[in-house]
Amino acid sequence: MGKTLAEKILSQKSQIGVCAGDIVIANIDLAFVQDTTGPLMVREFEAAGFKSLADKEHTILFLDHAAPSPNNQLSNDHIILRNFAHQKGSRLSDVGEGVCHQIVAESLAKPGDIIIGADSHTVTAGGLGAFATGMGSSDVAVTFAFGKTWLRVPESIKVLVNGILPKGVYAKDIILHLIGLIGADGATYQSLEFGGSTIDTMSMSGRLTIANMAIEAGAKVGLFASDEVTRNYLVDQARGNDYIPLAPDSDASYIKTIEIDAARIEPTVAKPHTVDNTALVTDLKGTKIQQVFIGTCTNGRLEDMAIVASILKGNKRHPETRVIIAPASKEVLLQSIAFGYLRTFIEAGAVILPPSCAACLGLHQGVLGNGEACLSTANRNFKGRMGNPDAFIYLASPATAAATAINGAITDPREVL
Amino acid sequence: MLRGRVFKFGDNISTDHIVPGRLAHLRSNLPELAKHVLEDADPTFVTRVKKGDFIVAGNNFGMGSSREHAPLVIKMAGVSAILVKSAARIFFRNAINLGLPILVCDTDKINDGDKLEVDLNQGIINDLTNGYQLTFKKIPKTMLAILEEGGLIPYIKKHGEIKL
Numbered sequence: 001m002g003k004t005l006a007e008k009i010l011s012q013k014s015q016i017g018v019c020a021g022d023i024v025i026a027n028i029d030l031a032f033v034q035d036t037t038g039p040l041m042v043r044e045f046e047a048a049g050f051k052s053l054a055d056k057e058h059t060i061l062f063l064d065h066a067a068p069s070p071n072n073q074l075s076n077d078h079i080i081l082r083n084f085a086h087q088k089g090s091r092l093s094d095v096g097e098g099v100c101h102q103i104v105a106e107s108l109a110k111p112g113d114i115i116i117g118a119d120s121h122t123v124t125a126g127g128l129g130a131f132a133t134g135m136g137s138s139d140v141a142v143t144f145a146f147g148k149t150w151l152r153v154p155e156s157i158k159v160l161v162n163g164i165l166p167k168g169v170y171a172k173d174i175i176l177h178l179i180g181l182i183g184a185d186g187a188t189y190q191s192l193e194f195g196g197s198t199i200d201t202m203s204m205s206g207r208l209t210i211a212n213m214a215i216e217a218g219a220k221v222g223l224f225a226s227d228e229v230t231r232n233y234l235v236d237q238a239r240g241n242d243y244i245p246l247a248p249d250s251d252a253s254y255i256k257t258i259e260i261d262a263a264r265i266e267p268t269v270a271k272p273h274t275v276d277n278t279a280l281v282t283d284l285k286g287t288k289i290q291q292v293f294i295g296t297c298t299n300g301r302l303e304d305m306a307i308v309a310s311i312l313k314g315n316k317r318h319p320e321t322r323v324i325i326a327p328a329s330k331e332v333l334l335q336s337i338a339f340g341y342l343r344t345f346i347e348a349g350a351v352i353l354p355p356s357c358a359a360c361l362g363l364h365q366g367v368l369g370n371g372e373a374c375l376s377t378a379n380r381n382f383k384g385r386m387g388n389p390d391a392f393i394y395l396a397s398p399a400t401a402a403a404t405a406i407n408g409a410i411t412d413p414r415e416v417l
Numbered sequence: 418m419l420r421g422r423v424f425k426f427g428d429n430i431s432t433d434h435i436v437p438g439r440l441a442h443l444r445s446n447l448p449e450l451a452k453h454v455l456e457d458a459d460p461t462f463v464t465r466v467k468k469g470d471f472i473v474a475g476n477n478f479g480m481g482s483s484r485e486h487a488p489l490v491i492k493m494a495g496v497s498a499i500l501v502k503s504a505a506r507i508f509f510r511n512a513i514n515l516g517l518p519i520l521v522c523d524t525d526k527i528n529d530g531d532k533l534e535v536d537l538n539q540g541i542i543n544d545l546t547n548g549y550q551l552t553f554k555k556i557p558k559t560m561l562a563i564l565e566e567g568g569l570i571p572y573i574k575k576h577g578e579i580k581l
Contacts, residue, residue: 023559023581036438039445040485048570066441073442080445120483120507136485136511138569142579150559150579184429185477189506218477220506274429361438382433382481384457389437 002249004156005223006191009131009246013114020155020253029113029130031143032060034100035067035074036361037118038081040137045084045144052088054147059090060108062100067356069095070364090144098329098355101125101297104132105208106331110242111226114151116143121297121379123214127207128233129226129246134215154220157187158254160196163262168414170307171206172299172377172397174198175213176268178260180278188218190255193248198262199224204233205303212298213379216275267413269375270395273383281400284410291374292323292405293386294398295353296360299377300328302335304398309341311402311416317349318408324366325350326358348405362387375404418536419497419518421469425529426458428475432482432508434458436490444486451493468495471535473527475501478519479508488512488519498535500524500542500553513560516568520553 001019003011011017014024033041038061053059061081066074078095085092093103100117101124109115111129115122118140125132135149143149161174179186192214199207207224214222224230226246234243267281294300294308305327317323325345327333333355336342345352353359359366360378367387368374374386374393381393396404399413406416434457436450443450455462472478472491478501479487488511491499498518502525512519518537527533531546542551556564559581566572573579 023557025579025581036441036444037484040489044570048573071442073445077445118483118485120481122483134483134507136483136507136514138485138514139510142569142573146578148579150581152557184480185503185505188477188503218480218505361441362433363438363441367439380433380481382431384433384437384439387437387439389457 001253002251004191004252004254005193005225005246005248006131006154006156006221008248009112009114010151010153012112018153020153022153023150024153025148025150026114027148028116028143030058030104030108030115031140032062032100033118033137033140034062034065035077035081036065037137039077041118041141042080042084044138044141048141048145050141050145053090053144056089057091059144060093061085061090062093062103063095064099065357065361066363067095067354096330096354099297099300099357101212102300102328102332106237106329111230111244111246116140116149120215121212123219123222124208124212124297126211126214126222127204127224128230129224131221131223133220154189154191155255156191156193158257159192159194159260160257161194161198161260161262162196163198165198165262165265168267168399168417169265170397170399171202171209173265173268174260175210176270176278176395177265179213179217179276180268182217182258184216184274184276185218187214190219192217192219192222194222194224200227202229203303204229205301208301209298216379267397267400269400269410270381272381272392272394275381275395281396281410281412285412287410288373289321289375289404289409290372291366291368292321292401293359293366293374293376293378294401295326295328295358296378297328298379299398300326300332302332304377305332305336305341306339307398308402309344311399311413312348312405313344315348315406317405321405321408323348323350323405324353324359326353327355329355359386361385375401375410377401418534419469420534421471421497423471423473423527423529423531423533424462424466425527426472426474429477429480430458430474431480432484432487435487436484447489447493450486451490454490454494463494466494466496469497470495471498471500471533472496473500473524475524476503478504480505483507485511485515488515488517492517500527513564514569516564518564522551522553
């Protein structure tokens with residue numbers, strides 16, 4: 001019997017042939033925490049009596065969720081993490097570097113790696129063919145100390161996306177469409193493995209967007225083959241040596257196959273308060289939006305900034321709609337400056353935030369008021385997510401977000417492209 | 418044997434319902450954070466819950482974030498077990514890692530306010546209010562070993578490593 005991507009990676013890393021349902025202890029290639037899960041990791045690390053890290057070079061603490069910190073308590077949490085990094089010799093990604101998942105994709109994740117992060121969107125690196133999954137602070141503390149953890153080999157769902165995406169339709173629309181189809185728990189404990197002609201030709205940026213939201217269907221990982229797109233991306237990041245080809249076997253076993261015709265996907269939105277509560281943009285046209293937020297580990301990459309700039313160029317935001325844009329990393333920010341996107345954003349009336357999670361999780365920098373609606377390019381629209389349980393969050397692609405910013409109400413990007 | 422009353426919740430209770438991001442500044446002040454447990458799902462929960470009580474919910478309990486604070490504040494509130502039709506993967510693992518039993522069973526017939534008895538060893542739940550008995554899905558062996566030691570850190574302190 002052939003192997004799925006998940007079975008293949010976990011077999012290689014645990015050095016035994018495994019299949020779905022097996023439990024393995026696997027060596028971990030990269031482990032990290034961020035500033036809202038890190039302090040509890042430090043507490044657990046100390047409670048366990050651990051003294052040192054198994055692999056300093058591949059242990060990272062990211063300060064990105066509250067970056068820069070909005071209050072003294074979070075500033076003190078940052079001190080805890082800086083001290084831990086200094087004392088134990090781990091790597092530290094301080095305020096201003098960007099969102100953990102974007103930095104992991106740009107600089108660290110390799111095809112075939114196993115990556116554990118104390119953040120649910122660790123799945124993002126699945127776009128590069130890494131078995132990357134989120135865990136809690138205790139699990140990551142143990143991984144920091146031992147360099148390994150236990151994992152159950154997940155069953156896999158094959159998602160085949162074939163055909164050419166219509167104009168105005170992007171990777172974000174594919175993943176929102178899929179989550180609407182299978183539900184917020186449609187892939188719980190399982191691996192979502194993506195393939196098909198649309199995926200084969202999709203940029204790494206798009207793959208990372210889709211992998212990022214695998215968790216919104218409950219998946220343990222969202223995996224992509226490592227192919228020429230992967231190789232080119234790694235070469236562009238000056239780490240071509242990190243490339244290895246990786247593909248599932250043709251006779252691998254899946255619990256289910258879902259086929260999606262790319263040509264039939266339309267711009268899609270997730271309505272409040274769950275990600276699977278999806279609708280077509282055309283059905284929500286005219287819904288008033290007080291804040292547009294563009295960025296995050298889902299859609300804060302250069303390709304996203306380019307789409308937004310192409311739509312905002314020469315336009316102004318609607319006077320009743322504020323626009324917040326946060327490039328996902330320092331690299332994205334610098335390139336956005338170089339390409340002139342930032343000037344376009346600022347001239348359109350947008351606020352630029354530093355590379356970070358920014359407004360995504362409601363702790364600062366764009367908290368919503370009572371009854372307000374936000375259209376966001378992020379991955380979650382749960383009640384209370386953006387700092388106010390009496391507010392409403394819609395999720396969509398960067399193109400839909402930019403079109404909405406101009407009109408002040410949910411707008412079909414195909415009208416402005 | 419665990420005994421307590423039921424606090425019933427629906428489907429898709431997220432980690433933002435349990436401990437929202439706006440309270441991130443309290444994450445190193447756990448007693449203060451725990452005062453807000455499940456605030457966005459039921460603001461009266463924290464004032465009514467007593468030691469030993471149960472949270473009973475529908476599908477996909479704990480969806481969302483990896484924040485271990487979510488099961489931690491539930492445990493700190495005195496909840497003795499969470500009974501769900503299904504749970505999100507990371508939340509499930511986090512709850513076990515904290516020594517908080519999370520049991521998968523058909524929760525449809527359990528009502529808010531019911532009195533329950535849960536026998537973890539026998540795998541049986543007795544609803545004393547309506548006389549209904551049900552069983553819960555076996556906890557996987559690796560996780561049961563962690564749960565029985567009171568969580569992952571106590572397990573590691575005792576065994577020195579993870580054993581399968």
